[in-house]
Amino acid sequence: MLLGGEVKGELARIQPARACCRRAELIGLLHGSGGDRLQTLDHATARTAVHLASSLRIRVEAPRAASRGGSRTRRHLTVRVERDELGAWRWSDAPACDRRSFLRGVLLGSGSISFTASGPHVEFVLRTADAATTLRVRLAELGVRAGLTARRGHDVVYLKGLDEIVALLGLMGANRGVLELETQRVGRDVRSRVNRLLNAEEANLGRTVRAADRQLVAIDRLEREGTLARLTPSLRETAAMRRRMPDADLDALASAVGVSRSAVNHRLRRLVELAREGAG
């Protein structure tokens, strides 16, 4: 089973070769806070921010652990970047490589990926409504549909459905994550198809057994009433074979008797009818 942390780890390890992409990713990392600092619980993400800033010769403060709200909260790492040195950056002017890098930064800085029994879930928790709306629009521009909601004072952008999540991870370059998800999807499709077949098989089996029970009851009655001995040889032969093979389906019975499936079916129906007539 794939873990959200593994996918984020894969994303954190991507090191863009071009400076334009590194800058876009750093801006994405800061997008969630809407300011000059990244707050994260994840050490790899904090390291990524420091690496990106250093490689661009932008001043950055080493990650500091800050515990907020007492001992029950996990410790956040804060990375402060000299925002002015980043300069102006506009999504609308950014080439595709930078847009993808920006989104990767947002996911690393403010996003989480989880895999539940009902499927994968991706969400971004953002500090401001503006940051949330902007992110949603940008995702839509790249063909990824996202929902918007508020939770405990935070604005949350979320992705539902495997297709959207596979599309997003593909854009960001999480190739191993995409591969795992596709494999899981194939696995799940195959499993549900197998389950459907098994259920249908069971239903068929139930029908066969119920029909066989009716035939056996009919044959017993015909015998008790002395009718069985007076029937045609073909009916008697079929009755005898049904008794010898109480669980057999029509095909097995037909080949045992040496006639067609429909002939056996016809004879069995006739036996059930005759028993009903005798009873009536």
Ligand SMILES: [Zn+2]
């Ligand atoms: Zn670029």
